[in-house]
Amino acid sequence: MKRRNFIKTAGAVTAGVMFKGSEISAMSSRKANIPAKEITSMVKLGKTDLNVSRIGFGGIVVMNAEPETAANAVKFAIEKGINYFDVAPSYGNAEEKLGPALAPYRKDVYLACKSHLRDAKGTKKLLDESLEKLQTDHFDVYQLHGITDVEKDVKASFAKGGAMETILEAKKNGIIRYVGFSAHTPEAALAAMDLYDFDTIMYPVNFCTHFNSRHEEAALAEAKKRGMGIIALKTMAWQKWQNDEDKKKYPKCWYMPLDDPEKARLALSWTLEQGANIAIPPGEEALFRLCVSNLPRAGKLSAQETKILSDLAAESEPIFTA
Template sequence: MKYRTLGKTGLKVSVIGFGGIPVQRVTAGEAEAIINRALDLGINFFDTARGYTDSEEKLGAVLRKRRKEAVIATKSMARTGEGMTADIQKSLKTLGVDYIDLYQLHNVKDKDALEQALSSGGALAVLKEAQKDGVVRHIGITGHVREILLEALKEEDLETVQFPFNAVEADGAQELLDLCEKRAAGIIVMKPLAGGALRKASLALRFILDYPVSTIIPGMDSIEQVEENALVGKNMQPLNADERKLLDEEAGLLGAAFCRRCEYCRPCLQGIDIPMIFLLEGYYTRYDLKDWAVERYRGLQAKADACIECGECEDRCPYNLPIRRMLADAAKRLGQ
């Protein structure tokens, strides 16, 4: 496994890290095997969050036993000092550790949220105190809106930035990459496979490693995925012309208005698994697996037409997708 420096934190992190969202879908025993295999293959950067249900718990159960091998990153949606204080303590307890290597302001997506977090009594002030106390070693920010992250980087105390970057969303990222380099901010890439929409995982990861990023955090919920992704970080082979063409063709099929499976839309009060429905629709429309997608759609407990159009999912979507309309379209295609 190859390693890079996480910006001005000075931490040496594996170029392939571990995204902690998918471990919510596996049992504790399965998660233990997956995480241990990642560590065995040299993956040392693990990203989770307070909002990822039992992800902190599952990662902590393994990582606290192999603490010296792991760089643990978590994050909180809290913007107030009071909220952040509570979340730091919850993270320490749930992970079962004495300190957290990187604590991040999670999914800051508008100016009001950024200003609140950076205010004198806000979340950042509490993180800086926790840093002085040694329970938080480094501080970062995550988000999906580049303009907000560019503004946030004016704050010197933010040492890392985590944002989506992949073969589909490469346009416009250079300004943020350049500013990160200027500010010596560590770059953590989320959604490297565009939320699973890019099926050629190896090519998608190798594409990103050509850029000066610190680590890439694909979500993994199987040992096979861990082994495949770790191999990319070990070999570090740049794409050749034919491979780049294949990836460009796949990215071109996706366009811009598609679900990245970030799962911020969940839970749906009607029980609709929104990311799963859009994943199945992708198989139906992009990969010509119509019968397969329809069959699995029929097995879902709540179908797309159960949507009552409350709009809560759209309020939470960081990509501002018209989810209600997209669900209606999916119902027409898949509900045959």
């Protein structure tokens, strides 16, 4: 479906897909209100009105955590000035864990969620369940999750009865403020941007995939042209797991992460240099804390530091290829 035709018809929701609750008033004027002295670094998220922390909190950090552990992880993030929290129904029980832990701070932070389903009815159900589990009446950003295949993910979501019908109706009703997507292939990302004027993109912005295949270049170039907020994934990813034994150290990571503080700092610096507004660390709490501690040290890389990353990538097996 061409973008101009989709926008004309997308307001009509599939039969039976209706929303509960009233419109959120004055939502566009709401700002996150973290005390200034705690803010490590803030930046405008693309063309949105969200002023966000350079590091975001990925919900997988609290997946399977005890309530007190989840509460402490969120409290740590808040104290470090983090005001962007991201989660998804497909992250195990992360929504159930994050909701109560984030509740005391909800009015002062931005909360993003996603749908991995491609149909309107299924996405409506996920959206309602996510709102309930996360103890909120709206999402600041809501995304098509994990689009990879143009036909199965992108076109299916934009077809009649597709997920975008639900998402745009929720936006119209004030339940969603901004609309984005997460993608792992440039083909899917570019196809999605051609069909709708998205506010944000989540995409792997990783030194290893860059030096091996320039994996992020086309998607990021188009997103920047459109003024989209860029949320970087896999900033501390190194390469594919080399053996099963190594996986036991970081069971929440499907890839081998960088856990050396200096290499992690270089990787984070590189990601932010590419124009990412937000970097989402790996789902392991120890790696999340490492990323947060490295933010004040992150900065423009020297030629020598860039070469360190390039050499590291040359001897690694990247998690994504062109």
